[in-house]
Amino acid sequence: MAALQTPKFVYMNGGLTAWEDARLHIGCESVTRGLSIFEGIKGYWQPDGSFALLMLRLHFARLKRSAMLLHIPFEHDFDEFSAAIFELMTALVEPSRDMWIRTTLYVVEGHWGENTRSDLVLTAYHQDKALPEPVSLGISTWRQPGDDSLPARIKASANYQNSRMARIEAREQGLDDMVMLNQAGRVAEASTAALMMVRDGVISTPPASESTLESLTADFCEQLAIDRGYRFERRPIDRTELLIADELAIGGTLNEITPVKAIGRRELATDTGMLATLRSDYFASVRGGKPHPFAELTTLPKVSA
Missing domain, CATH: 3.20.10.10 (D-amino Acid Aminotransferase, subunit A, domain 2)
Structure with a gap:
């Protein structure tokens, strides 16, 4: 099995953060109760040399639904969500490889549904362009x-x-x-x-x-x-x-x-x-x-x- 990639940056607390500095407090509900939701979004190089993300709006809508069902506040609108993704992927993208980005909403404050606050954390990983094996x-x-x-x-x-x-x-x-x-x-x-x-x-x-x-x-x-x-x-x-x-x-x-x-x-x-x-x-x-x-x-x- 391939080793876990450690990209240079993640996105959290509203901006880029060095991978080794990305931390969640031991007392937050994402750690104590595993309270987080996520979406995985794939980016592909296109024939014209551009890089495009697949079904970004649909992934955003599903993340919002998950947040609503688990009573996790998610204040970002689509433009803010996509801008955060663009910032991280622009910093990490490589010409020869596709990418998969994990957009995770962690509960970083609150207790049993009271005073809940979340943080949008993005991590992205490179992938070869090869088709998946059977x-x-x-x-x-x-x-x-x-x-x-x-x-x-x-x-x-x-x-x-x-x-x-x-x-x-x-x-x-x-x-x-x-x-x-x-x-x-x-x-x-x-x-x-x-x-x-x-x-x-x-x-x-x-x-x-x-x-x-x-x-x-x-x-x-x-x-x-x-x-x-x-x-x-x-x-x-x-x-x-x-x-x-x-x-x-x-x-x-x-x-x-x-x-x-x-x-x-x-x-x-x-x-x-x-x-x-x-x-x-x-x-x-x-x-x-x-x-x-x-x-x-x-x-x-x-x-x-």
Whole structure:
């Protein structure tokens, strides 16, 4: 596994801060209760030499929803939010590599919901332009909590504790990732990404009511499928359906569209089929070769390759 990157700067307290000086107080609720929410946003170099961020407004809107549901104050408007991202990414961007930025809202003051104050903290990491390699999946013994405990609709750091346990379980079994089931024993999602399945010429993914994050990548894939004339459904998926699926893929901002080469011991094709076509369309869009109206690209000012 690659070592954690330590970029020169992070953004916190309203400006750039040296990585080694970025601190949260031991008494804040983000430390004592894991109280934070986040969004991951991907930036891609474009054919004209510009650098663009994918679906920035949609990520901002989802972060605002998570903040509202967890009663975390978030006073930034979109212009302030994007300006902070532009400042950090301009300081760190490299001509040969894409970037992924984690925008985290930490609760830095308050106690049990009283006098709560948050701070927007941004960290950004470089990524190679290579396509993600196919992965092998298992089915985790760890389950997603329900909407009445830790709602998957909230992109909270605490919601990834089960995902961490599932990833450890995957490594112990020699696998890359795990499918998480919900409390009813049906498919929810992979540990950090939406799951898409093809059976009998239909693409399916679980709806949010199945303890699944409201995935922007799945939304985009639905639009790409409609453009292709493919049938795309949001419906409950049984565990056993995965074992007889024609194709599988996981999708998320960081995972993009990653083909699944095996589910358990059953191998799957990864270079042909409906999901492979959507994957090609996805990268043609985000890299600017074939822009799509759903996947808005916001250009980073004053940066060129």
